[in-house]
Amino acid sequence: xxxxxxESPAKSDHRVSAQPLLGQRGRIVQEYGTVxxxxxAVDASKRLESTRVLNQVLADxxxxxxxxxxxxxxxxGHTFYQLHLLLDKHYEEQDxxxxxxxxxxxxxxxxxxxxxxxxxxxxxIERPPIHRQEVPEQLSRILEAHELVLKEAHEFAKAAADAGxxxxxxxxxxxxxxxxxxxxxxxxxHLVEMPVVHAK
Ligand SMILES: [Fe+2]
Numbered sequence: 001x002x003x004x005x006x007e008s009p010a011k012s013d014h015r016v017s018a019q020p021l022l023g024q025r026g027r028i029v030q031e032y033g034t035v036x037x038x039x040x041a042v043d044a045s046k047r048l049e050s051t052r053v054l055n056q057v058l059a060d061x062x063x064x065x066x067x068x069x070x071x072x073x074x075x076x077g078h079t080f081y082q083l084h085l086l087l088d089k090h091y092e093e094q095d096x097x098x099x100x101x102x103x104x105x106x107x108x109x110x111x112x113x114x115x116x117x118x119x120x121x122x123x124x125i126e127r128p129p130i131h132r133q134e135v136p137e138q139l140s141r142i143l144e145a146h147e148l149v150l151k152e153a154h155e156f157a158k159a160a161a162d163a164g165x166x167x168x169x170x171x172x173x174x175x176x177x178x179x180x181x182x183x184x185x186x187x188x189x190h191l192v193e194m195p196v197v198h199a200k
Contacts, residue, residue, distance in 0.1 A: 031111070032111045033048075033111070034110070034111065035047045035048045035051060035108060035109035037109065040108070042165050047109055050108055050163070050165045051105045051108050051109070053160075054104055054108075054110075054156070055105060055112065055113045056122065058101045058112060059113050059118070060123050060124060061097050061149060062113075062119045063120075063125045063145070064125060064142070064146065065091055065094035067125070067128060067142055068091040068094060069087075069091050070138075071083075071139070072087040074132045074133075074138065075087065079190065086186060090183050090186070090187075094183075097175060097179055100175055101176070124148055124152075125145045126141070126144070139187055139190055139191055140191070143188060146180050146183060146184045147184075149180050153177050153180070154177065156172055157169050157172035157173050157177065
């Protein structure tokens with residue numbers, strides 16, 4: 001048989017394996033709104049309910065995080081600098097909560113909501129205008145968003161404890177509720193009319 005330099009198809013493929021396989025689409029490996037089986041000693045039905053409510057808190061927390069960034073960019077006036085910094089600090093803290101909540105959902109065997117399209121459809125936070133508002137309105141909207149998250153976090157924390165999902169209860173109480181309560185304090189104090197020089 002004559003010798004040729006032609007290699008087998010397999011070897012030929014191997015030679016170009018540095019080429020990324022682009023434009024791929026595949027099967028869905030887990031549908032949103034389901035949980036996989038995991039040895040967590042919490043019933044699948046309880047974990048499913050926890051992931052459902054955690055996804056609501058997640059959508060609202062992502063939206064609150066973004067409302068903070070909007071205000072961080074768009075505040076103005078003589079407290080601009082301190083508000084600009086404070087609002088970004090709260091944005092970062094909400095961002096940490098987003099990660100904690102999302103990873104809790106995955107740890108429970110669920111699917112965490114993630115992209116803005118889905119968040120916008122699911123959140124209960126009132127949509128702020130695309131325009132720039134006065135600072136008191138920006139802060140009021142932030143406080144209302146906090147209260148919405150706190151209301152659902154209290155309700156869901158109790159339900160999670162009753163269902164035996166202590167980890168979710170702990171996340172909602174120790175992280176979500178405590179962080180949101182502290183941020184409410186820091187923001188609300190900026191809406192108090194207080195004499196700066198002359199006591200009344
Ligand atoms: Fe910034």
